[in-house]
Amino acid sequence: MNAVTIKDVALAAGVSSATASRVLSGHPATSAASREKVAAVAKELGFVPNAQARSLRSTKTDTIALLISDVRNPYFSDLAHAVEQQAHAAGMMTFIGNANEDTEQQDQFLAAMLSRRVDGLIVVPQGLDEDADRPSPMMQRIIASGTPLVFVDRTLPEQRIPSITASSTGALEEAIAQLKLLGHTSIAFLGGPDHASTARERHSAFDSAMAANGLSINPALHFAGDFRAASGADGARWLLEHELQPTAVVIADAPMAIGALTVWREAGIRIGKQLSVISFDEVDAMLMHDPPIATISHDLTSMGRAAVTALQEVMAGKSPEPQEFISRFTARESLAPTQAATGA
Amino acid sequence: MNAVTIKDVALAAGVSSATASRVLSGHPATSAASREKVAAVAKELGFVPNAQARSLRSTKTDTIALLISDVRNPYFSDLAHAVEQQAHAAGMMTFIGNANEDTEQQDQFLAAMLSRRVDGLIVVPQGLDEDADRPSPMMQRIIASGTPLVFVDRTLPEQRIPSITASSTGALEEAIAQLKLLGHTSIAFLGGPDHASTARERHSAFDSAMAANGLSINPALHFAGDFRAASGADGARWLLEHELQPTAVVIADAPMAIGALTVWREAGIRIGKQLSVISFDEVDAMLMHDPPIATISHDLTSMGRAAVTALQEVMAGKSPEPQEFISRFTARESLAPTQAATGA
DNA sequence: TTGTAGGCGTTATCAC
């Protein structure tokens, strides 16, 4: 068992534990002699400082927590990776927690992090299902506790919390303009869950992009999914049976798109011929698809970095401005001139 | 700021901190009266126990760490999800760490976990590049420290460490038999990096499946990738230019398959006609592809659960047997009778 | 430069 403490090191090095501590934590007031001896002994004994004790005393843990809503969604694993790398570069560890799109799991994770006294939190917040905009009680406690907090990707209408978000308005305007140019006027939207601010943002950006292009917004062409593959498949089936037979569709995230495209493949729908498709989130599978799928993508790497930077500012007592990244539209062969209705 | 300690709670409840502690940690020796009062006060004050202090005293953290080699690989995010859920059910938190297929990052994470005194470790071990089978120095220290440790997915030849692995021999024999039946005799293998035991296992299982089916093993048809999409793309290009023009290919993981399939789409290769494809790892994108891709899949959920269970046994002082899961072959339309060579 | 002496928040050990 690893029970070697700083006292053991000090004893073996023939110094006091205070000196050993100073050497091991790089305090300047140490002699070359003790530095050498302590370092050598510590290495030989395999001394690993107890982070618990250290941060109990110093009230900092050099650890931040990142709460995402679905580990298995590549969108969030990209975000997690970016945050982790940036935090790592700043000498901090990152706890990654998974809310599973569930307020209860979110709160459990937040409680655990609070209890572990992380130095800060980066959160993709879940709204409450019934009342999408109200932070959960645990979130309110976090805020009340004064723990440095930053929202990323999604947000809640809490004025004091800096947030890093993405705006898809411009990209969607481009996308819809492109579709209109190709002759599409009946365009469906497979959206995400209303408790996610991103789902609402994408939906309203879609509506305003339609309006900006002089196309009418038809609520009957909006399907409410949940950002997961199964709901994308449901949306695809819903579309197949839809009386209006739109000729193009925008899908709110990659898992839903993959689910939907699978259904359409099974149904023999030719993408880019019978149905034009644009999906949010650029993942490798979109380029594998034949034809490749046009995407609206967010720069997760930059967003993740920005979140860490903003959090560091909050930890330093500043109040960083909210930051909004602009998503990018990439046209691909999944877009083509109108030919026939979906079900043809 | 959240500076409410157990003493504050005790004071407000009119009991000693010892009693407060007993109530808050569910110790049986408490009266109903104090239980009520303490609980009420704690809630009112928003008391959050300091996990640092608690585990400093109790020498347990109710936390385990999971080290995977690539967060963005869906294979590992599935595994992570399974481990997390199972650990959560057992009342433990999970730290998820990302080695990025890199021994140095692996070691940093392990050191951080050791320093945080996690109760146990579940690791997908990285071999050293130069000497795939030797555990890194840090891994040796972990082992020496006696921290409960379990390997999952990959393994190292350390006799004392329980490991949860998968065997693809049977599945590959089935797969190759199927290909042979369809007339394929020249079958390529796009493999993973040698420092991963799974890559070696899949490769040797491929070879023995070829042999078992009476087909000759041709080293010239083996491509060494690294489990990532880019190397799959490289492998696909390599195959396109290969003088032997195999008619079928087995790919060692999903990201590589997606990379490869993208290249083949661009090159106009018709999968399931000109080239039959089998990929390891069943991810949604495999079913989205037209035609759907035959897969060899592991039951990550069961493996993740088994890893947690094994770790719990180690923590309880037992020595669980190594466990080997059997992978499953699923035939799909990406397999078809031989027609023409790849490059035709 | 070094050592001594608390103390961080909690729980375990004793008495009562």
Add this chain to the structure above:
DNA sequence: GTGATAACGCCTACAA
């Protein structure tokens, strides 16, 4: 059942 008290491992005034 409850309350003092010590101890977990480390860091940091303070004094030397």
